[in-house]
Amino acid sequence: MSRDVIPPTIEDLKAVGIEIPTEGKAVLDIFTTWCGPCKEIAPILHALRDEGEISLVQEDLDQNRALIQKHNITAIPTLIFFKDGKRIGDVPGETIDMPLEEFFSKATQGMEVGLVKNGTPINDISTYSVQIKRYIVKDGVMVGYPGEELLRKVIKEM
16 A cells, blocks of 8 residues: 555545444445455454444445545455444554664665764664564554454454
């Protein structure tokens, strides 16, 4: 995706013909009929709906071009999570701790990099590390299909 999704509110969605329940947990599944991952995730979402975990609203992106134009939704599947009428926030996935030297090496592709504090070089960076956090849901939006286990975890914890 070249630009980030502009996460829609319930009011934004209503303006493009999509109604989201305002009570309980709701998931908007934006899909297309030709998308392989969309076909994988659909039975799981239907099961979660049938189990009473969520209200499920599905929208075919090919039939609602306003989602692309107004919200930059171009990757599918895209799931948008709501609880009691409000889009949920961020849900962290994995966190990686990486030695600072390794991080610099990967990030700069071999360029020489030094660490400086208040103008003074720090010669030994071997005790420093970088913490990298990956989010599976960012501002209530999940793009792609992370697998059933993570999807169920997000829905359980929202």
